[in-house]
Amino acid sequence: MHDRSSGGQDGPEALPLVGDGVTPGIVRVGDTVRRPLRPFSGTVQAYLAHLHRNGFTDAPVPLGTDEQGREVLTYVPGDVPREPLPAKTAGEDVLAALARLIRLLHEAGDGWTPPADATWGGIPGSAAAGREAVEGAPELVGHRDYCPGNVVFRDGLPAALIDFDLARPTTRLYEIANALYWWVPLLDPRDRAPGFADLDAARRVSVFVDAYGLTGRRRAELVPLATRMIHRFHTSARAAADRDPVFHRLWEEGVKDRMPRAESWIAREGPAIAALITP
Ligand SMILES: Nc1ncnc2c1ncn2[C@@H]1O[C@H](COP(=O)(O)OP(=O)(O)OP(=O)(O)O)[C@@H](O)[C@H]1O
Ligand SMILES: [Mg+2]
Structure with a gap:
């Protein structure tokens, strides 16, 4: 039936x-x-x-x-992309719209004090230890998971955010690095969706941080934070794969190769990105 x-x-x-x-x-x-x-x-x-x-x-x-x-x-109306990201989402207007959306989220969330008994989500096996060393001392609650499946598009542009399962106190800069990881994306070109492989990553980061309105000293801190974040993605994906069948499948299907390549790529390309975005 x-x-x-x-x-x-x-x-x-x-x-x-x-x-x-x-x-x-x-x-x-x-x-x-x-x-x-x-x-x-x-x-x-x-x-x-x-x-x-x-x-x-x-x-x-x-x-x-x-x-x-x-x-x-x-239910939030619109279209939610899946990986591999479709080529039509590779435009710089998409990055700029996402950056503005996240900026508005931060403006609305800034100053909110979570309830005293707040409980936060995380991927299986992700330890609290070391989080602050990667993300910095928390400034505000953020979404923290800007993967394609969590961004709703309307008229070809990011229009809304869903799936706040990984929300918790964090920093603006971590939020930006997380969005850049998925949408530049901060990956070795051979691990990007076809429409993204040849794009200029430094230029795309620059478009995003300009649209967000990232200023001053924070610009210089972005690449080091993104480098720490990618390293932690690698180690926490391996830990989650040991505990959870879904994460185990994702690991075997490619995360185990993609993450070390992403670490080498950011080590190589990070200086050019930093040079472009730092006044
Ligand atoms: N409030 C909503 N409005 C519109 N669509 C939604 C909403 N919640 C979930 N969806 C759709 O269902 C899919 C899965 O939901 P959600 O992202 O919450 O779960 P998930 O298993 O964590 O997914 P993912 O692994 O993609 O993050 C979303 O990618 C989206 O297409
Ligand atoms: Mg989701």
Whole structure:
């Protein structure tokens, strides 16, 4: 028959939503999305509520929980790309629009004090130890996971952010480095999607930081932070692969080769990027 529901209880209008497969059991029901409730869901909903109150509306509205104990959020209309990134998302206008979106997110989130009992998410096995050494002393709560599957496009440009599962206190610079990793991307050219392989990474970083409005000393700190971040992506992906079958599959399918290549690439190309963005 034509019942595409996840189990019948949501009725025939329920559509399974599959991202990169990290979170099973996500469904769309009408104008809402239902996601499994996790220890950090309440904290993320409080953050989303603060963002909307403070004028950042390009994110799901938190609607609490449903009768099945799932998290409920509004469905955000638009198109969500998947890896490999389609060539039509390689324009510099995409980078600039994403940078402005993240800047608005930061302006709305700045000054928010998380609840005293806040609980944050993370990838399996990711230790708190060393996080501050990579990201810097926290300044604000950020999204921290600007992978393609978490950016909603409308009219060909980034228009909204979804999936705040990795949100937690961090720094503006870490947020920028994270977005650059996915969207420049900060990878060896042979590991980029075809439409991205020949692009000038330094120029793309420069477009992004200009659109974000990154100024002063922070510009000089960006490449060292991105270098630390990529190293940690490598070590934490290996740790997660040892603990979790989804991360194990991702590791074997290419992360194990891509991450050491990304580390060599940023060591080689980082100085040119730093030179272009530093006055
Ligand atoms: N609120 C929403 N509005 C619109 N689409 C959504 C929403 N939540 C999830 N989706 C869709 O479902 C997909 C998977 O959701 P989500 O990103 O929350 O899960 P995930 O398993 O963490 O995915 P990924 O591994 O891609 O990050 C998203 O990439 C998007 O296409
Ligand atoms: Mg996602």
